[in-house]
Structure formats: structure tokens, C-alpha cells
Amino acid sequence: MTRTSPARYLLQAAFYLPLMVLIGYFSSAPVFVHLPAGEALLRLSIAHAAERMQACRERSQEELAKLPPNMRAAQDCPRERSPLLIELEIDGRLQLRTEALPAGTQRDGLATLYHRLPIAAGTHRIVVRMRDRPQGEFNYVREETLNLAGGDSVLIDFNASRGGLEFRR
Amino acid sequence: MTLRERAFSLWQATESRLDRAFGAGANPLRRLGAIAFLLFWAAAASGIYLYIFLDTSAAGAWRSVEAVSREQWPIGSVIRGLHRYASDALVVVMFAHLLREYLAGHARGFRWFSWISGVPLIVLLYASGIGGYWLVWDQLALFSATATAEWLDWIGMTSEPFARNFLSSEQVIDRLFTLFIFLHIGLPLALLAGMWVHVQRVSRPDSFPSRNLAAGTAIALVVLAAAWPVQSLPQANPAQVPATLALDWFYLFPHPVMYATSPGALWAMVTGAAVLLLVLPWLGRKSRLPVAVVSAGDCNGCGRCFADCPYSAIVLVPHTSKHLAPRMAEVQPALCAGCGICAGACPSSTPFRSSDAFASGIDMPGRKIAALRGELERALAALRAGPRVVVFGCDRAADVAAVRAADTAALSLICAGMLPPSFVEYALRNGADGVLVTGCADGACDYRFGQRWLEERFAGTREPHLRANVPRERLRVVWAGNGSLPELANCVASFRASLTERRPGDESIMRPKRALQASHAQP
Structure with missing residues (x-):
């Protein structure tokens, strides 16, 4: 077969054709079932700096006098923050109860939580509770009845300036 | 004869058969590295064209990409297809190249540098390709960006999860798109630099295929782009999760793998594969041929x-x-x-x-x-x-x-x-x-x-x-x-x-x- 014979071009086409079909096909198929039909998605995403583990206290005059002049802050505030305790309840059943630790070696950063939960479409009573202090009852609670269609995505977030826990769609 | 040697004999037999169609000098199986360079340049050139028309904002990106496909038909559609399919073909060629070099025993000996320097190129290619999908800002882009963020968040690099950037429309801001574009230009440039390093240990690197092979590959890609136009999914909407996604499995397969297992399992697989590839030159028998x-x-x-x-x-x-x-x-x-x-x-x-x-x-x-x-x-x-x-x-x-x-x-x-x-x-x-x-x-x-x-x-x-x-x-x-x-x-x-x-x-x-x-x- 010579370099320019038509048979050679046909053989080359026979090589390229299945390769290009393979590339074209797997470039967009088969479809990936991300969320089964009739399901919605709940996403719990919280990033919040919790209260300190120990409350700040006023320093005495003697204590302040012992400190270098540039470090004489009136209050002594231990850096460590409390973990967040979070509960998610759907239709009366507890789906999630977890503790999110503050970031940082001194545990003084934001505590974050990200959790995704597929949920059947329909009407659901959803309760979220959060505690951002070392002890006591949940100090943030939000309760909603949601009518979810298949493919809906609901975000449960925390925004202190907007009153705490919130549902967003 | 070891299993690897037997497999390479099979590969060589396939190469010999293809010689009849292409001639050995233009045989794609023998010129995988050169084809990879060609595909990179094809993706780069088509990408530059697409970038000219890209609206680099969260609200306008999807519309601008759609406009290239629909209002500039057929040129825009073909160039977009060329960008996608050249990138996909690059993945195929890269893994074929890796397999051939491994089977040929080129992971060891004096070729260790080329082998080792090739490993980061896999990471850079995937980072470049996956990031490219985000620029379209359709449902697939949102899914991929979120999945990637969830994967990165598993190692807890940042004080706030990356994934929070994609949870609602108000969080997806234009500055984020600036970052996407920076990544989709910077990472391919890093990939190109890595490819340059990859061929440094050989003189006169085979970085461009013969004219016949280049023409054949280009024609095949253009025909594919024209016959099978690339289409966007509906515009990204964080309030909606699509039930099914038309996925590009060449680049985005890690996302389904992660959802089928866990982000930690995916990290283990990626790290394990990288470590295996990196230590391969030092595994097994050490046979050193006499040197000049x-x-x-x-x-x-x-x-x-x-x-x-x-x-x-x-x-x-x-x-x-x-x-x-x-x-x-x-x-x-x-x-x-x-x-x-x-x-x-x-x-x-x-x-x-x-x-x-x-x-x-x-x-x-x-x-x-x-x-x-x-x-x-x-x-x-x-x-x-x-x-x-x-x-x-x-x-x-x-x-x-x-x-x-x-x-x-x-x-x-x-x-x-x-x-x-x-x-x-x-x-x-x-x-x-x-x-x-x-x-x-x-x-x-x-x-x-x-x-x-x-x-x-x-x-x-x-x-x-x-x-x-x-x-x-x-x-x-x-x-x-x-x-x-x-x-x-x-x-x-x-x-x-x-x-x-x-x-x-x-x-x-x-x-x-x-x-x-x-x-x-x-x-």
C-alpha cells in the first residue's frame, strides 16, 4: 500500500471513527443520577464563632500593674471557644446530632459544619437546633414546615445578624 | 516473559498493524506524546477564542457561552466542540502514553526523570479541565464546583468550607469567577511548563506530530465537533439540584466516585495512585544497561x-x-x-x-x-x-x-x-x-x-x-x-x-x- 493510497485513508478513517465516537459519547454520557427522582436535597451549612469556653473576667489593678504597659487589657479572655452542638430533626425523627469543633490550634476559630442529606419530596416538618455555648439548652432553634418538590435544594444556614438559624431556597 | 512484557508485545503487535494504515512515522500509537502536545495547542487556541466572548460574571457567563454556540453557529459551536473534545482526547492520549511507557519499561532506569515529571501533569490536566467546566456556569458547573469544594473541604484547609461559596445565588459572586478564570488560565500554563520540563531529558523532543498525523487528528476532532455539538445544561441555580447530569466522564468521573464512596475514600484513591506512580521507577528488579x-x-x-x-x-x-x-x-x-x-x-x-x-x-x-x-x-x-x-x-x-x-x-x-x-x-x-x-x-x-x-x-x-x-x-x-x-x-x-x-x-x-x-x- 502506498503512502497516499485511498485504502490507507480508509484504514485511517476506520481508526479515527471509533475513537471519536468513544470520545463524543463519554463526553456527555451516560447520565449520572445525582439525585434519584422524587428526592430533594437538604444542606446544613454553618460557620459560626461560638461563645468562649470561659467567660471574660475583669483584671484587678495588681494584675494590670504586673503586665507590660502595651498588654494591659482590662479583661482577661481565654481564647478557647465552645464547640457547636447541632441537631437536625425531620418529621419528629432525629437525623443528625453532631458537634463541630472550633478551628485552630487554640480552638479559637470558626466552628463549621457541612452536611448534605437527600430527602423524599413532599411536606416535612424540619427542626434545627444549635447550641454555641459550653453548657445549657439549645439557644437557637428553628422549625419550618417545607413543601419540597423533587430536585429542590434547601440550605439551612446560620446568620447571627439575621437572627440565627435560617432556611433558604 | 513477564506479564508486562507480554502486554507490551501485544501493544507492539497493534502498533505494527496500525503501521499499515499510517506508516510508522505517523502511527498515533507511536506518537502519543506528540499528539498530546497537538491536543494541548488545539485546546489552547480554541480556548483563547472562547475567552474573547466569555462574560466573566456569575450572571453573564452562561449566557455568553450559549451565545457563542447559537449566535456564532457553526463556527462558534465547532470551536467550542473542538475545545471540549481536544481536552477529552488529551486525557485519553495521556493515559495511553502512560500505559505504553510503563509497558515498554520506560518507568525505570535513565528515563525515571521523564516518568516522575509526568505524574504532576496528570494532576494539572485534571485541575485545568475540571476548572474549565465551571466557567460555563450551568448545572454541571455548579455540581462540579460543589463536589470539588466538598472534596477539598474534607482536609479542612480553610476556616470556612469552600462549599459554602456555591450554596446560594448571593454567595456566587463575580470575584469568584475571576478566581475560576485565573485557575483556568494559570493551571494550563503550569501544565505547559510541566510538559516542557517533562521532555527536558531528551534532545529534539517529539513535540509535534507529522503533518499527516496532525491533519488526521485535527480533521477527526473538527468532524466530531460539528457532528456532535457541545451543549450547556440549564443555567446554574443553587436552589435546584438536577436529578441527572450529562457528565463528561473523562474529567468529572471523580465526582460520582466521591458520592458513591466518600471524600476521604477519594483522597485515599488519588493519593495512593500518585504515590504508586511516583515510586514505580524504584520498584522491582534493577537492571542497569552498560553506558557508553x-x-x-x-x-x-x-x-x-x-x-x-x-x-x-x-x-x-x-x-x-x-x-x-x-x-x-x-x-x-x-x-x-x-x-x-x-x-x-x-x-x-x-x-x-x-x-x-x-x-x-x-x-x-x-x-x-x-x-x-x-x-x-x-x-x-x-x-x-x-x-x-x-x-x-x-x-x-x-x-x-x-x-x-x-x-x-x-x-x-x-x-x-x-x-x-x-x-x-x-x-x-x-x-x-x-x-x-x-x-x-x-x-x-x-x-x-x-x-x-x-x-x-x-x-x-x-x-x-x-x-x-x-x-x-x-x-x-x-x-x-x-x-x-x-x-x-x-x-x-x-x-x-x-x-x-x-x-x-x-x-x-x-x-x-x-x-x-x-x-x-x-x-
């Missing part, structure tokens, strides 16, 4: 070995004996493939030297040029019937021992490029009626430039050249390749027939200059 050796007293520093070495393993340094020459060759053992092409390039590798035990300026310890002369002389002396043919072959190609006969001498070299052209004349002057040189399939030299340099030396365009008075009809070059023994045997037979036809009038053309020295012919 310079004989300072015979090296005049001409630089031909330096110019011809396919792996840049030879450098020129100040000569140890200044009165001989100002400079001399020095072999860098870590880079030397032990192919012997340098010995074929050395002007002192001539069998016409009078010394019985001469040394070439640069030589292979296991296959010395002086010993080759002795072997040739013994073979010539043993030839009985005529026309007498000497076949010089290559250890990497068809085994020339199979064509050895009473009228045919067969000598195998490490690479055909190791043959000094003067050996052809020497054989003809000392009793051979014809010389046939064979090696790997045409354009598929295992040591990259053995064929090319040999052909140029025979054609007189490269030093050391075959002298003009050597009758070319008594020389035949056959690039038979491994597994093409029947073809080689046919070529030897037809060559002998041509010598028989020519013989009555040609007998005086290469008259022996002198009788063979008995000492050369001694084992």
Missing part, C-alpha cells in the same frame, strides 16, 4: 556524538590531554540509554583502522566497535555461496539471526544507528556483494534517532557519511520492525535477487583493497 565509555586518547572532541545523542547524555568538556584537542566527550551515566548511537557517530569507529585492537573515541562496553569488526570479518570469511549478503540488524527489531544462512551473515547491534557507515564499505570491500541494514519499523526507532541519523549518514547529509563511491545498489535499508521477520526474509531474498541480476557487470565496483587480516578475524 569515552576513550580520551581516541577522542578528538569533534562533537558528533554530542550532536547525535538522543538523550543529551553527552557533554563536551576540556580535554584531559590538551595537546590532542581542546575538548572531549564526557558521558553522563544517569542519562545514557546505552543505545550506542554515539559509537556510530564517532569518526574513529572505522574498521579501516590498521590497529588490531583499536578503540573508538566513544564505545559501548558490551558491544565494542573493534569486536564488531572482528565479528564481521569472521562472518565474511564463513560465507560460502553467493551473492553474499551481510545483514546488520538491531536488538530491538526483527531478530536477524533468523535470516543467517550460508550466503547471509547476520550481525545485530544495540541500535541500527550504532552502525558506522564505513562498515558498509568495509563489508563490500572484503567479500560481501551486498549489505542490508534493518531496524525498528519505519519512524519507530526505540532509541528515537537511530534510523534518522543512519539514513542521513548514508545519504551523505550527516557525518560520518558513507562515501560516495560506495554503490548504493549494493546497499539496502529495510525498517522491518519487531515481529516483521517474514517481511525481512522477503526483503533479503529480493535484495539477493537484485544482486544476482546486477552481479556480472558490477564485480569490479568494490574491489577488495586488501586481504582480511587474519588477526581481525580471530575470535
Whole structure:
């Protein structure tokens, strides 16, 4: 077969054709079932700096006098923050109860939580509770009845300036 | 034969079959690295075109990409398709290249640098490709960006999860798109830089395929782009999660893997695969081939070995004996493939030297040029019937021992490029009626430039050249390749027939200059 014979071009086409079909096909198929039909998605995403583990206290005059002049802050505030305790309840059943630790070696950063939960479409009573202090009852609670269609995505977030826990769609 | 070697034989058999369609020089399976470069440039050029029309905002990106597909049809649609399919083909070619080099045993030895430097390219290609999907900002982009963020968040690098950036429309801001674009331009540039580093240990890297192969690949991609236009999914909406997604499995398969397992499992798989690839050069048997050796007293520093070495393993340094020459060759053992092409390039590798035990300026310890002369002389002396043919072959190609006969001498070299052209004349002057040189399939030299340099030396365009008075009809070059023994045997037979036809009038053309020295012919 010579370099320019038509048979050679046909053989080359026979090589390229299945390769290009393979590339074209797997470039967009088969479809990936991300969320089964009739399901919605709940996403719990919280990033919040919790209260300190120990409350700040006023320093005495003697204590302040012992400190270098540039470090004489009136209050002594231990850096460590409390973990967040979070509960998610759907239709009366507890789906999630977890503790999110503050970031940082001194545990003084934001505590974050990200959790995704597929949920059947329909009407659901959803309760979220959060505690951002070392002890006591949940100090943030939000309760909603949601009518979810298949493919809906609901975000449960925390925004202190907007009153705490919130549902967003 | 190990499993890897058996698999490589299968690969080579496939290559040989494809040679019939493409010719070895344009065979895609033999030019995977060069095709990868071509695909990169195709993706880069089409990407630059798309970038011109891209609205770099969260609200406008999807609309601007759709406009390229619909309002600039068919040019915009084809260029978008070319960008996608060239990128996808790059993944296919990259993994095929990786597999071929592994099967060929190229993960070890002097090639370790090319292997190791190739591993980060996989990461960079995936990072470039996945990031590219986000610029369209359709449902697939949102899914991919979120999945990637969830994966990165698993290691907790940041105080706030990345995934929070994609949870609601108000969080997806234009500044985020600036970051996407920065990544999709910066990462391919880093990939290009990595590809440049990847080929640094070879001279004259094969970074562009032959015109035929480039044209064939380009035409195939354009036809695919026109026949199967790339389409966006609906615009990204964080309030909606699509039930199904038309996924590009070449780039985005890690996302389904993560959702089927967990982000931690995906990290384990990726890290494990990377570590395995990185340690592969040091796993298993260590076989070190002998490297070229310079004989300072015979090296005049001409630089031909330096110019011809396919792996840049030879450098020129100040000569140890200044009165001989100002400079001399020095072999860098870590880079030397032990192919012997340098010995074929050395002007002192001539069998016409009078010394019985001469040394070439640069030589292979296991296959010395002086010993080759002795072997040739013994073979010539043993030839009985005529026309007498000497076949010089290559250890990497068809085994020339199979064509050895009473009228045919067969000598195998490490690479055909190791043959000094003067050996052809020497054989003809000392009793051979014809010389046939064979090696790997045409354009598929295992040591990259053995064929090319040999052909140029025979054609007189490269030093050391075959002298003009050597009758070319008594020389035949056959690039038979491994597994093409029947073809080689046919070529030897037809060559002998041509010598028989020519013989009555040609007998005086290469008259022996002198009788063979008995000492050369001694084992």
C-alpha cells in the first residue's frame, strides 16, 4: 500500500471513527443520577464563632500593674471557644446530632459544619437546633414546615445578624 | 516473559498493524506524546477564542457561552466542540502514553526523570479541565464546583468550607469567577511548563506530530465537533439540584466516585495512585544497561556524538590531554540509554583502522566497535555461496539471526544507528556483494534517532557519511520492525535477487583493497 493510497485513508478513517465516537459519547454520557427522582436535597451549612469556653473576667489593678504597659487589657479572655452542638430533626425523627469543633490550634476559630442529606419530596416538618455555648439548652432553634418538590435544594444556614438559624431556597 | 512484557508485545503487535494504515512515522500509537502536545495547542487556541466572548460574571457567563454556540453557529459551536473534545482526547492520549511507557519499561532506569515529571501533569490536566467546566456556569458547573469544594473541604484547609461559596445565588459572586478564570488560565500554563520540563531529558523532543498525523487528528476532532455539538445544561441555580447530569466522564468521573464512596475514600484513591506512580521507577528488579565509555586518547572532541545523542547524555568538556584537542566527550551515566548511537557517530569507529585492537573515541562496553569488526570479518570469511549478503540488524527489531544462512551473515547491534557507515564499505570491500541494514519499523526507532541519523549518514547529509563511491545498489535499508521477520526474509531474498541480476557487470565496483587480516578475524 502506498503512502497516499485511498485504502490507507480508509484504514485511517476506520481508526479515527471509533475513537471519536468513544470520545463524543463519554463526553456527555451516560447520565449520572445525582439525585434519584422524587428526592430533594437538604444542606446544613454553618460557620459560626461560638461563645468562649470561659467567660471574660475583669483584671484587678495588681494584675494590670504586673503586665507590660502595651498588654494591659482590662479583661482577661481565654481564647478557647465552645464547640457547636447541632441537631437536625425531620418529621419528629432525629437525623443528625453532631458537634463541630472550633478551628485552630487554640480552638479559637470558626466552628463549621457541612452536611448534605437527600430527602423524599413532599411536606416535612424540619427542626434545627444549635447550641454555641459550653453548657445549657439549645439557644437557637428553628422549625419550618417545607413543601419540597423533587430536585429542590434547601440550605439551612446560620446568620447571627439575621437572627440565627435560617432556611433558604 | 513477564506479564508486562507480554502486554507490551501485544501493544507492539497493534502498533505494527496500525503501521499499515499510517506508516510508522505517523502511527498515533507511536506518537502519543506528540499528539498530546497537538491536543494541548488545539485546546489552547480554541480556548483563547472562547475567552474573547466569555462574560466573566456569575450572571453573564452562561449566557455568553450559549451565545457563542447559537449566535456564532457553526463556527462558534465547532470551536467550542473542538475545545471540549481536544481536552477529552488529551486525557485519553495521556493515559495511553502512560500505559505504553510503563509497558515498554520506560518507568525505570535513565528515563525515571521523564516518568516522575509526568505524574504532576496528570494532576494539572485534571485541575485545568475540571476548572474549565465551571466557567460555563450551568448545572454541571455548579455540581462540579460543589463536589470539588466538598472534596477539598474534607482536609479542612480553610476556616470556612469552600462549599459554602456555591450554596446560594448571593454567595456566587463575580470575584469568584475571576478566581475560576485565573485557575483556568494559570493551571494550563503550569501544565505547559510541566510538559516542557517533562521532555527536558531528551534532545529534539517529539513535540509535534507529522503533518499527516496532525491533519488526521485535527480533521477527526473538527468532524466530531460539528457532528456532535457541545451543549450547556440549564443555567446554574443553587436552589435546584438536577436529578441527572450529562457528565463528561473523562474529567468529572471523580465526582460520582466521591458520592458513591466518600471524600476521604477519594483522597485515599488519588493519593495512593500518585504515590504508586511516583515510586514505580524504584520498584522491582534493577537492571542497569552498560553506558557508553569515552576513550580520551581516541577522542578528538569533534562533537558528533554530542550532536547525535538522543538523550543529551553527552557533554563536551576540556580535554584531559590538551595537546590532542581542546575538548572531549564526557558521558553522563544517569542519562545514557546505552543505545550506542554515539559509537556510530564517532569518526574513529572505522574498521579501516590498521590497529588490531583499536578503540573508538566513544564505545559501548558490551558491544565494542573493534569486536564488531572482528565479528564481521569472521562472518565474511564463513560465507560460502553467493551473492553474499551481510545483514546488520538491531536488538530491538526483527531478530536477524533468523535470516543467517550460508550466503547471509547476520550481525545485530544495540541500535541500527550504532552502525558506522564505513562498515558498509568495509563489508563490500572484503567479500560481501551486498549489505542490508534493518531496524525498528519505519519512524519507530526505540532509541528515537537511530534510523534518522543512519539514513542521513548514508545519504551523505550527516557525518560520518558513507562515501560516495560506495554503490548504493549494493546497499539496502529495510525498517522491518519487531515481529516483521517474514517481511525481512522477503526483503533479503529480493535484495539477493537484485544482486544476482546486477552481479556480472558490477564485480569490479568494490574491489577488495586488501586481504582480511587474519588477526581481525580471530575470535
